Amino acid sequence: VAPLTRADVASAAAALLADGYSFHLVSHSAVLERLDTSPFGLPVVATDILGPRDLAWDAESFMRVYNRLNRELFGPNNLALDGWVMVNIGLLASAFLIIALPFARLEQMLGDGRYPPEQEARLRERLAPVLAAASELGFDGPIPLAGYSAAAMPTPGHWLGWSLCSMIPGLGTVAKGLALEAYRATTLTGVAQYANPALHVHRKFGRMRILKAVLALHPVPGTLVYQTDVYLDDDSEQTPTSRIRADDVAALDELEANIVSGRHVAYILPPGLDRDGRVPILETSR
Numbered sequence: 662v663a664p665l666t667r668a669d670v671a672s673a674a675a676a677l678l679a680d681g682y683s684f685h686l687v688s689h690s691a692v693l694e695r696l697d698t699s700p701f702g703l704p705v706v707a708t709d710i711l712g713p714r715d716l717a718w719d720a721e722s723f724m725r726v727y728n729r730l731n732r733e734l735f736g737p738n739n740l741a742l743d744g745w746v747m748v749n750i751g752l753l754a755s756a757f758l759i760i761a762l763p764f765a766r767l768e769q770m771l772g773d774g775r776y777p778p779e780q781e782a783r784l785r786e787r788l789a790p791v792l793a794a795a796s797e798l799g800f801d802g803p804i805p806l807a808g809y810s811a812a813a814m815p816t817p818g819h820w821l822g823w824s825l826c827s828m829i830p831g832l833g834t835v836a837k838g839l840a841l842e843a844y845r846a847t848t849l850t851g852v853a854q855y856a857n858p859a860l861h862v863h864r865k866f867g868r869m870r871i872l873k874a875v876l877a878l879h880p881v882p883g884t885l886v887y888q889t890d891v892y893l894d895d896d897s898e899q900t901p902t903s904r905i906r907a908d909d910v911a912a913l914d915e916l917e918a919n920i921v922s923g924r925h926v927a928y929i930l931p932p933g934l935d936r937d938g939r940v941p942i943l944e945t946s947r
């Protein structure tokens with residue numbers, strides 16, 4: 662798996678713009694003025710949720726629809742964005758990078774044959790509650806389809822990634838890549854689950870050192886903490902020392918014991934999560 666580069670994210674994002682998507686940074690002025698609001702030189706709608714309403718559509722409704730999207734994608738697994746977390750942490754302490762598409766263009770894309778019939782039906786089914794929320798709110802702006810948010814950490818350039826979701830394949834990687842660029846993130850600490858295909862997205866951004874292999878305190882089983890120096894330290898050619906099944910509690914506990922004792926430093930190798938549900942791990946002695 663070739664490592665992802667900034668140029669890859671920039672060109673994937675440009676292709677989305679050409680396809681009719683728009684990019685949004687939603688926060689407030691004190692945060693927005695510290696961010697790069699045109700990552701890769703691309704146009705992003707920067708929205709000040711506390712400021713005057715200067716958009717053709719309602720920004721609060723946009724975030725309500727985003728919240729509905731997020732709940733639909735996460736389902737009942739303890740990870741969906743609570744409304745107050747979205748506001749206090751996501752919008753006031755940081756910024757959401759959201760990818761959206763006008764409703765008419767979304768309808769057009771769903772019907773133009775680009776998705777196989779089964780996938781199209783599944784997308785329509787999952788989009789239905791999101792579109793219903795937009796309709797109930799009388800929202801006529803672009804429909805949020807993916808988003809990412811990270812929180813700033815006390816060390817400059819260090820961010821803590823905490824929410825990624827995407828309805829349309831391909832948007833997840835671009836949402837995360839655009840957000841990291843907007844934040845000017847150099848080091849990313851992330852909380853993720855071994856069994857979640859999102860691990861594939863996270864791993865694309867560079868070497869993933871496991872800081873905590875078993876974060877038992879987290880409400881979702883199989884949660885880990887990792888750190889990535891974004892786009893640096895390519896280790897994609899390394900050979901894994903093990904391939905741990907995402908639900909192999911004993912193997913993960915052993916990995917954790919090796920890390921915590923200082924015996925080993927451990928990394929997740931590409932592709933993050935294999936199609937067979939295993940995670941390639943590289944353990945090395947210090």
Ligand SMILES: CC(C)(COP(=O)(O)OP(=O)(O)OC[C@H]1O[C@@H](n2cnc3c(N)ncnc32)[C@H](O)[C@@H]1OP(=O)(O)O)[C@@H](O)C(=O)NCCC(=O)NCCS
Pocket residue numbers: 734735824825826827828829830831832833834835852853854857858859861862934935936
């Ligand atoms: C995880 C999620 C964000 C991915 O969004 P996406 O738009 O599909 O992501 P992308 O298409 O950019 O990238 C997904 C990658 O994972 C791969 N992938 C998809 N399903 C996979 C699976 N079951 N196992 C392994 N890899 C998988 C895709 O092939 C793609 O890789 P590629 O670009 O090399 O082909 C999206 O599915 C989602 O919102 N899930 C629910 C919310 C969630 O769990 N978020 C993560 C919390 S940390």
